[in-house]
Amino acid sequence: MRVLVVEDERRMAAALQRGLQAEGFAVDLAHDGEEGLHAARHGDYDVVVLDIMLPRLSGYNVCKRLRAEENWVPILMLSAKDGEYDMADGLDLGADDYLTKPFSYVVLVARLRALLRRDAGRRPAVLQAGDLSLDPARRRVERDGTAIELTPREFALLEYLLRRRDEVVSKSEILEHVWDTFDTDPNVVEVYVGYLRRKIDVPFGRNALQTVRGAGYRLAGDGG
Amino acid sequence: MRVLVVEDERRMAAALQRGLQAEGFAVDLAHDGEEGLHAARHGDYDVVVLDIMLPRLSGYNVCKRLRAEENWVPILMLSAKDGEYDMADGLDLGADDYLTKPFSYVVLVARLRALLRRDAGRRPAVLQAGDLSLDPARRRVERDGTAIELTPREFALLEYLLRRRDEVVSKSEILEHVWDTFDTDPNVVEVYVGYLRRKIDVPFGRNALQTVRGAGYRLAGDGG
DNA sequence: CAGTCTTCTCAGCGCGCTCTCAGCGACAGA
DNA sequence: TCTGTCGCTGAGAGCGCGCTGAGAAGACTG
Numbered sequence: 001m002r003v004l005v006v007e008d009e010r011r012m013a014a015a016l017q018r019g020l021q022a023e024g025f026a027v028d029l030a031h032d033g034e035e036g037l038h039a040a041r042h043g044d045y046d047v048v049v050l051d052i053m054l055p056r057l058s059g060y061n062v063c064k065r066l067r068a069e070e071n072w073v074p075i076l077m078l079s080a081k082d083g084e085y086d087m088a089d090g091l092d093l094g095a096d097d098y099l100t101k102p103f104s105y106v107v108l109v110a111r112l113r114a115l116l117r118r119d120a121g122r123r124p125a126v127l128q129a130g131d132l133s134l135d136p137a138r139r140r141v142e143r144d145g146t147a148i149e150l151t152p153r154e155f156a157l158l159e160y161l162l163r164r165r166d167e168v169v170s171k172s173e174i175l176e177h178v179w180d181t182f183d184t185d186p187n188v189v190e191v192y193v194g195y196l197r198r199k200i201d202v203p204f205g206r207n208a209l210q211t212v213r214g215a216g217y218r219l220a221g222d223g224g
Numbered sequence: 225m226r227v228l229v230v231e232d233e234r235r236m237a238a239a240l241q242r243g244l245q246a247e248g249f250a251v252d253l254a255h256d257g258e259e260g261l262h263a264a265r266h267g268d269y270d271v272v273v274l275d276i277m278l279p280r281l282s283g284y285n286v287c288k289r290l291r292a293e294e295n296w297v298p299i300l301m302l303s304a305k306d307g308e309y310d311m312a313d314g315l316d317l318g319a320d321d322y323l324t325k326p327f328s329y330v331v332l333v334a335r336l337r338a339l340l341r342r343d344a345g346r347r348p349a350v351l352q353a354g355d356l357s358l359d360p361a362r363r364r365v366e367r368d369g370t371a372i373e374l375t376p377r378e379f380a381l382l383e384y385l386l387r388r389r390d391e392v393v394s395k396s397e398i399l400e401h402v403w404d405t406f407d408t409d410p411n412v413v414e415v416y417v418g419y420l421r422r423k424i425d426v427p428f429g430r431n432a433l434q435t436v437r438g439a440g441y442r443l444a445g446d447g448g
Numbered sequence: 449c450a451g452t453c454t455t456c457t458c459a460g461c462g463c464g465c466t467c468t469c470a471g472c473g474a475c476a477g478a
Numbered sequence: 479t480c481t482g483t484c485g486c487t488g489a490g491a492g493c494g495c496g497c498t499g500a501g502a503a504g505a506c507t508g
Binding site for chain 4: 186187190191193194211213214
């Protein structure tokens with residue numbers, strides 16, 4: 001899941017980046033409003049965390065412009081508690097949720113996941129393919145009722161493949177959305193596909209995670 | 225689909241080439257503006273990815289000259305984010321789209337596809353000929369509801385023939401667009417036409433992929 | 449600081465894809 | 479019918495893609 005964090009205060013930005021990456025998100029940073037607006041327009045993010053007090057262009061205006069352009073990416077606004085804008089303003093502008101600094105990190109993550117879940121409405125809270133299920137909020141994976149332990153990277157990979165189940169997903173797309181790079185050695189994807197198979201397919205005698213040679217991978221919607 | 229990438233920075237150029245080839249494009253590289261201009265003039269490309277900061281001749285000028293020569297090949301401009309030119313300049317010059325570095329790889333591919341689609345006057349997302357269909361995005365081929373597995377080369381060949389369905393396409397055109405060469409033995413085309421027939425025609429008792437002796441091949445619009 | 453877990457790199461290997469080649473059949477012109 | 483050309487196809491060689499085991503490096507825990 002790709003997150004854009006627009007925050008000018010370096011320490012806060014770095015902390016958010018580290019924290020969210022640990023949760024398995026792919027995080028990009030923008031340090032002022034112009035940069036943030038541009039990134040949000042072109043970056044294909046699943047959610048945007050947007051500070052209000054920003055150099056060059058306020059978060060307030062970034063949000064307004066995005067909505068004016070019919071860009072409906074979920075936005076979570078952040079503001080200092082003594083700021084001149086309050087929650088009502090933020091939500092009026094088209095933000096989807098709102099947090100006041102100082103906020104609890106755990107609350108931030110919970111709200112982000114809530115946004116991702118709510119987004120598009122048709123996205124189910126629990127992703128499924130046959131008897132294989134993944135719950136993004138609870139970080140839980142099951143096959144046939146049995147819980148499966150995954151590392152953060154494995155989890156992010158499976159989540160992305162499940163969100164695009166039945167589609168053929170190229171290694172470069174996977175690198176982009178799960179690793180947040182595109183010029184890395186694609187072998188790392190092959191390695192992690194191997195790890196996943198040994199956890200979600202092999203023990204169950206299934207074949208959900210299929211190779212499409214020369215094109216990428218496909219997660220079978222029926223669970224293999 | 226032939227893409228020209230004009231980019232002086234070797235690592236970026238190589239990464240783009242690898243990535244786009246993985247997406248099924250035929251990619252040529254040019255490493256400075258003069259070279260790029262020359263290639264764009266004579267290379268018969270479907271789209272050009274053009275960096276702005278280039279040795280010898282800027283992307284800015286390459287674009288300007290091409291348009292002055294009435295060359296309307298779709299151009300996607302790339303610029304460093306702190307560059308002296310901005311989006312408005314690029315679009316004013318006749319570029320069709322514009323991306324700022326660092327950009328998302330997936331967005332680049334999506335924009336390229338959008339340009340290609342727009343260029344041909346709203347190409348349908350799914351190519352069809354009778355009950356034979358090919359979905360470039362999902363990389364899926366079906367006949368009569370049955371999924372058909374194709375190798376990358378077979379897929380590229382069928383895609384090209386479908387885009388020019390009902391037309392007689394010569395072997396040299398096919399070599400040019402699917403193999404990205406023109407001095408190879410045309411026999412390889414015959415071999416792959418044979419492979420395709422055995423997958424899309426023979427099992428269904430059809431004859432969509434027809435030989436026009438002395439001229440080339442034609443994919444029948446009604447699916448044979 | 450040791451021990452564990454996670455991530456990622458690397459090298460080797462097996463197989464599927466690609467392409468070449470030769471032989472043969474189909475076709476057109478004489 | 480004969481002949482030369484064009485296209486088709488089966489066989490097979492080469493190699494590049496994808497998979498895997500080993501292990502190094504780094505993060506985290508006790």
